[in-house]
Amino acid sequence: MKKVYAAPDLLSAGHVRNLLEQSGIGSDLRNYYLGGGVGDLPVNECWPEIWVDDGDASRAEQLIRELQSALAAPPGPLWHCARCGEPNEGQFSECWRCGAPRSEAPQTP
Ligand SMILES: [Zn+2]
Numbered sequence: 001m002k003k004v005y006a007a008p009d010l011l012s013a014g015h016v017r018n019l020l021e022q023s024g025i026g027s028d029l030r031n032y033y034l035g036g037g038v039g040d041l042p043v044n045e046c047w048p049e050i051w052v053d054d055g056d057a058s059r060a061e062q063l064i065r066e067l068q069s070a071l072a073a074p075p076g077p078l079w080h081c082a083r084c085g086e087p088n089e090g091q092f093s094e095c096w097r098c099g100a101p102r103s104e105a106p107q108t109p
Contacts, residue, residue: 001028002057005050005064013048019067025056 004027007013013029020027028051052060076090083100094101 001051002054003030003049003051004057004060006047007050008047010048013050016050016064016067019063020050020052020056020060023059023063025052025060025063027052027060 005013005016007016017027017029030049030051031046050060074090078087078089079102080087081095081098081100084095084098086095086097088095088097088102092102
């Protein structure tokens with residue numbers, strides 16, 4: 001087994017586990033029971049950890065890197081809905097106002 005990720009909270013750990021599971025990689029969650037003992041130990045030794053089989057480790061690390069870069073990426077420029085003209089933030093793939101897909105939007109110059 002190899003540790004591929006340490007999460008600052010259980011929510012992040014659960015998210016990473018789900019991602020790995022969707023890709024067919026089984027993982028163990030360790031340390032989750034230590035959450036109440038923070039104080040005597042360095043905090044990041046109490047973080048929930050994701051462990052996978054050695055054979056899955058490089059693929060798991062790749063998936064986690066992709067997840068982290070997706071989360072860190074800027075949302076992109078505003079785009080304007082072709083149907084109603086509403087400005088939408090870059091992370092949305094359809095107009096929040098009328099529901100038209102982004103592909104109908106004209107390319108911004
Ligand atoms: Zn619209």
